[in-house]
Amino acid sequence: MGLHLANALKGVIIPDRWPKSAVDVAVTVLEGGDEDDELDHDDAGRGGVKNVGLFNILAGCINVAMAALADAGIDCLDLLAGGVAASVVGPDSQTTRVLDPSPAEHKEILAACVVGFLASRDEIVEVWADGVMSGQQSDQDTQFDNLLDHSLNAARGAQNVLKEVLAESALRINGAHLSQPKIGTNDDKMKDVEMRI
Numbered sequence: 001m002g003l004h005l006a007n008a009l010k011g012v013i014i015p016d017r018w019p020k021s022a023v024d025v026a027v028t029v030l031e032g033g034d035e036d037d038e039l040d041h042d043d044a045g046r047g048g049v050k051n052v053g054l055f056n057i058l059a060g061c062i063n064v065a066m067a068a069l070a071d072a073g074i075d076c077l078d079l080l081a082g083g084v085a086a087s088v089v090g091p092d093s094q095t096t097r098v099l100d101p102s103p104a105e106h107k108e109i110l111a112a113c114v115v116g117f118l119a120s121r122d123e124i125v126e127v128w129a130d131g132v133m134s135g136q137q138s139d140q141d142t143q144f145d146n147l148l149d150h151s152l153n154a155a156r157g158a159q160n161v162l163k164e165v166l167a168e169s170a171l172r173i174n175g176a177h178l179s180q181p182k183i184g185t186n187d188d189k190m191k192d193v194e195m196r197i
Contacts, residue, residue: 053103
């Protein structure tokens, strides 16, 4: 998973702005779902996805890493966001697409996809997919494209949240900065410090 996160972040950071430097991003996952949530491949061959928990963790890691980079003032091409979508078997045994899937909520997860997406540039910097598409062989590409589109929608939603949080943080920082008195104004009273020997 670390390789996927590194690939996504390499696609957004502008390396020319940091010559002879390194940017270390450390992400600690405190909790990432239970092993019981993972689905095994069934005997019928429809396939279950074992990586849904990892996909959700990776999308979260992409989002928090991007928030940290933006907060640190690291120059980036765009605001990177991660999103996950899955193809699941619904209660009526019909295949549907869901955003941010939870293995515990679905009877069977057939396929899943996580993306790292730069919305302003309309550019995908990371894709990781797993599972088996249902249907005829001829329309499997179309089904993957559909799943990818849903993953991009999830990433767009995450990016909107990131934008709001970063804007709120900028307002809070600028508000605190503006409320501090400026050095050298008449309102400031200079006090001499008496040194004792």
